[in-house]
Amino acid sequence: MEIIAEKKKAILESTLKLIKENGFHGTPMSLVAKKAGVAAGTIYHYFDSKDTLIMELFEYTQFRLQQAMLKNLREDMDFKEGFFLRWTSRYHFFIQNPDVLFFIEQFVNSPYFPRCPQERNERIQNEIKQFIGIGKEQGVFRDLDQNLMSIMVHSSIITAAKIQIDGKLVLGENEISQLAQMMWDSIRKQ
C-alpha cells in the first residue's frame, strides 16, 4: 500500500470511527467530511464513490492488522507458544482497535464483501493458515482442511473480542489463556 496522503488517511480514520458509532447506513458522506475536517467534494478526490471508500477502508484495516501482527512474531519459540502468541496478539489488537473489529464484522456480513477479490480477503488469514499447515505436517494438528481450521480459529478470536468489547462478560488474563487453550485443544490431534 502506497504512502497515504494526510487527508486520505483522515478520511479513512473518520469513516472507521463513524461506522462503529452509526453503521454504514448512518454514516453519510457529509458527516465523514465534517469529522475528517475536509470539504465533501474532497472525499471524491481520493475515492470514486462511497462504495469505493468502504472497499478501500477494508483494505486499510487489513493492512493495519497485518502491520500489528508482524511486530509480535518471533521465531525462537516452540509450537504451542507460537499458537498462543498468535491467538492472544490478534485478540489484543481487536481489543485495542474496537472500531476496526466492528467495521470488519459489518463489512464481511454485507453485500460489499463478496465483491472483493478473494486473494485480498484472505491475505490476513494466510499467516495463520501457513502456521497451521506446518503443524499438520508435523502431526501436531488434526487431519482436516487447514483453511477450515484457520477460519475456525480466526472466528474464535473475533467472537471473544466482541464479547469483551460489548461488555457482556469481562475476560481477564485467565479467561483469555483458557480460550486460547480451548482452541488449541480443538485443533490438536487428540
Next chain:
Amino acid sequence: MEIIAEKKKAILESTLKLIKENGFHGTPMSLVAKKAGVAAGTIYHYFDSKDTLIMELFEYTQFRLQQAMLKNLREDMDFKEGFFLRWTSRYHFFIQNPDVLFFIEQFVNSPYFPRCPQERNERIQNEIKQFIGIGKEQGVFRDLDQNLMSIMVHSSIITAAKIQIDGKLVLGENEISQLAQMMWDSIRKQ
C-alpha cells in the same frame, strides 16, 4: 408469538429474502411491498416503521430457529450424543435457511442489535447454555463461564455454516462431524 396474519408473514419473508440479496441498505420498503404483493402503505398497518419491521424480523427468525431446534431434541441420549445433535441440527438449520443466517449476521453486527432487550437476544442461546451448565456440574466440561463457552460453540456453528453457504469449502459428513468433535474437544475437561 401470536399467530401471524397472512400478509404480515409475507412481508417478513420478503424482507428476509431481500436483505440476503441486497443487504439492509439495498432493501427499500417499496421493494418489500412489491415482493410481498402488497401496497407500500399496507406494511405500515403491521409495522410502525422500517426499524420496527427489522426488529420484529429478528424476533421472527429467532422464533423459527427455536421451533426448528425443538423438533430435534430427545432426552434419551448420552451427553456427548446430545452435544453432537445440538451442534449438527443447528448447523443444518442454517444450511437450509441461508437467508436467516445472513440476516442474523447482518443484524447482530448492526446498530440495531444493541437496542434489543438483552433477554430476548439470548433466548436461543439459553438452551445450549443450560446444556453446557449441566455438563459443567457433572465435571464433563471445563471450569469456565458457561455463557462464554456457549457463545464460542454458537459462533463455531455460524462460522461453519457461512463457509459452506459461501461455497468457499465443501463440507461433507466427515468434515461436519470433525468440526463438532473439535468443539467438543475444546470445551470438555482435558
Next chain:
Amino acid sequence: MEIIAEKKKAILESTLKLIKENGFHGTPMSLVAKKAGVAAGTIYHYFDSKDTLIMELFEYTQFRLQQAMLKNLREDMDFKEGFFLRWTSRYHFFIQNPDVLFFIEQFVNSPYFPRCPQERNERIQNEIKQFIGIGKEQGVFRDLDQNLMSIMVHSSIITAAKIQIDGKLVLGENEISQLAQMMWDSIRKQ
C-alpha cells in the same frame, strides 16, 4: 399516446417553458417541481430520470405538433394550395408555440437526439414526405430523394419561425407567402 395524468402534464408543460427560458442546463428538477406545483419526488413517479423526462417531452411535443396539423388538412384543394397550407400551418404552429420550437431545436442538436428511436423522430416528417412523394410521382416535383426534399422544406419553416420569434425581422403575410413560394419554387420541376 395514453391519456396523460394531470400532474404528468403539468410537469411536461413546466419543463417546456423553463427550457425555453433557461435551456437544458439551466433547468434543475427543483425548478420544474416548483413551477409544476408538485414535490420534487413526484417527478420521479412519472419519469425515471431527467433524461427520460426530456426524451418524453420530445415525444409530447411531436404529439402536440401532429395534433395541430391534423386539424388543418383538407382533401379538396389542388396540389399547390396543399403545399402552401402545410407550410403556413406548420409555420403558424411554431409562432404560436415558441416554447415547442425552442425546445425541439435544442433537443435535435443535443446528444439526446441520436439516442431516440429513428422511426419516432420522423413520424412528424412523414406527412410532408408522403405529400412530396405524391408530387414526385405526378411529375410536379424534382427528381430528388423525397426525404431530402421534405427535410429541406421542414428546415425552411423552422428557420422562418425562428427569425420571426427572435424579432430579427418582422414577417408579415406577404413575406410568409413569398417564403412558401420560395420553397415551392425550390422543389418543383422547373
Next chain:
Amino acid sequence: MEIIAEKKKAILESTLKLIKENGFHGTPMSLVAKKAGVAAGTIYHYFDSKDTLIMELFEYTQFRLQQAMLKNLREDMDFKEGFFLRWTSRYHFFIQNPDVLFFIEQFVNSPYFPRCPQERNERIQNEIKQFIGIGKEQGVFRDLDQNLMSIMVHSSIITAAKIQIDGKLVLGENEISQLAQMMWDSIRKQ
C-alpha cells in the same frame, strides 16, 4: 483575432471536440483540461469562466469558417457560378469540420447565443448577404428582404450538411448540385 497561444488553441480545439461528443452539459472543465493536456487552473489564465470559453469558442469557429471561405472566392465568375461556389464551399467546410457544425448548432440554440453582440453573430452571414444584395439590385433575385433570403440559404446549407454527417442520407456530387440549384431557384426571380 490575435495570434493564439499554443495552449489556448489546444483548449479551444479540445472543447470543440468534446462538445461534439458529449454536448455542453457533458463537457466539464476537468475533461477539457485533460484532453488539452493542461491543468484545470490553466484554462482560467486564458478564459475568465466556462461561459467565456464557450463564447470565445464561438468567435473562434466563426473565424475559422471565414478563413476557409476567403480561399474560395474569385471575382472572375458569373453570378450563378458565384452562388454555387458559395453554397458548395460552405457545405464542404461543414462536412470537413463536423465538430464546428455541431458546436455552432448547439450554440445558436442555447441561451448563450442571445447574449452575443449581434454584429459579430452576423459577420459570417454578411458576405452572402451582400452577394444577394447585389443580385437583387441587378434584378436577378426576388424582391424580398436580403437578410431573410441569406438566412434561408444559410439554413439550407446547414441542413444539408447535417443530413450528410448524421449519415441519414448519402449525398453525392449530383445531390449537392441539385440542392444548390434548389436554393438558386428559390431566390431567383421566376
Next chain:
DNA sequence: TATGAATGAGGTTTCATTCAT
C-alpha cells in the same frame, strides 16, 4: 505562467412515510 488539490454550492435522485380514497 502553470499546477492540481481543495472547495462547497447546488444538482439529481432515493426512499421512509403519510393520507385521501
Next chain:
DNA sequence: CATGAATGAAACCTCATTCAT
C-alpha cells in the same frame, strides 16, 4: 383493512472555480 400517489428531507455526487506552490 388496503391502496399507491404524493411528499420532502436528505442522501450521493459533480464540477466551476480558487489559490498556495
